[in-house]
Amino acid sequence: MKTNNNKKTSKKMRIGRLTVLVIAIMTAASLMMTGCLRSPVETGAVTNTEDTDVTPGETTTETTETTTEPETSETEPEQTDETDATDSEITTEPTETTAPTKEPRPEQSSITIELEGMPEQIVTNLYMSKLGYSMYYDKDRYKVVETSSRFDSAISVDEYMPVTPADALPDIYMQVGYFADMSAEKAFSELTAEAEQKLSAKASEPMAVIIGVDNLPGQKVTVVSGHNWDSEVIAITVIDDGRGGSFFFYGGYFLEAEEGHGSRYTQMLESFRIE
Template sequence: MKKRSKVFLTILAAAVTILLFFNIQTDAGMSFIQQMKDIFIPEKQITQSIEGTEEITEVVLQEGKDTEYVIYIDEERYKLVQGKNSDVITTREPLEERYPEVSMEIEHFKDIAPEEMIATLESELATEYTKVTETEAVKEPLAGFKLHGISGSEWNSPVTNVYVVDNKNGGSFVITEKYFLEAAEGHGARFYAMLQQFEIVE
């Protein structure tokens, strides 16, 4: 009888331990979900520097294609258009024809590592822009690599910033900004602030 009692108590203890474990796991899971909701709130305010002036801007959460990333955008000025192979953030109202393109394209290359991606982009930019600076590792506005190209020094000279971000799974996100020289402290600064809100969703 004593032997059976010990066996019974051992099984009971194991059962209680398992139940407690799953209860803790459930609580932890619920806590994690709540944290995610708190992090990715639908709307928030950010402070950004526009032409030397601090500006408080309302931004709205947007999910990228297949919910691979999230980003907050200034919906008063911009819109996110989801395409088959990429998403494009562009001006809410079309610009006049005299202005060069203003956009920020986000592409996900799941099977191309950042190093390989950079080599391809450097070759492409060299054929599209008259001046291309050396690729550099950056931490702002997001962690990754930055390529920069410009053609000319006039107000309407086209400018590009290309960011390559490791997706931590053997692939890359490529974010391509396009604007013109005079808009560097306007659209350029606003794109920079939006990229500070870019988050990969694993």
């Protein structure tokens, strides 16, 4: 009986040990499998964490750099615009201050004038004035002198007068002058008033005239001191210079010389040109 009991006990112990061994093996295997399964996940998690930490940082830095670059780019066009504006001003200024080019004129010219209904051909010489004009004149009959005006000694003029003045007769002359800062309207009004006062006579009605090779519009008036052959005459013509100033032509002769010297002076003005 004891022998059988011992055998049974021994068998149970072996079975228990085997069971414990199997459980230990299974536990170890389970742990190994769990470790293997968890290891990739942890590795992946670490990888993802590194990617998440590094990538945003790098992206933020790049974005900051990218944001900074356009600011520089926005500043550069402003400098370019200022340069363009400067270039435009440089281009525009010479256009506003450059005077038009004038064709050179020959020193002599042959013209035909009409005196008392008869044509007369004369040779004229060119006079280039310091006052900013040029005009042809009959050098055989007239001379040009730089002098003061007959109504204001402070005003410089060019005076065209006979080479040989006549004795005991009113002066014969034509003065050409320039007012840099006086309009044609004002100059015409003041010169007319001065002539009326000088001759104590009323001026004629103003008449429109065309002066020079450029057909410049102007006004003309005459003041006559009387009705005698030697009554003094003053003829005034004023034109606009196109720049806010004016040229004036202040001629003097006597009544009988109106068809002679008066006509010659008038025809001389046909060759007048502003330079």
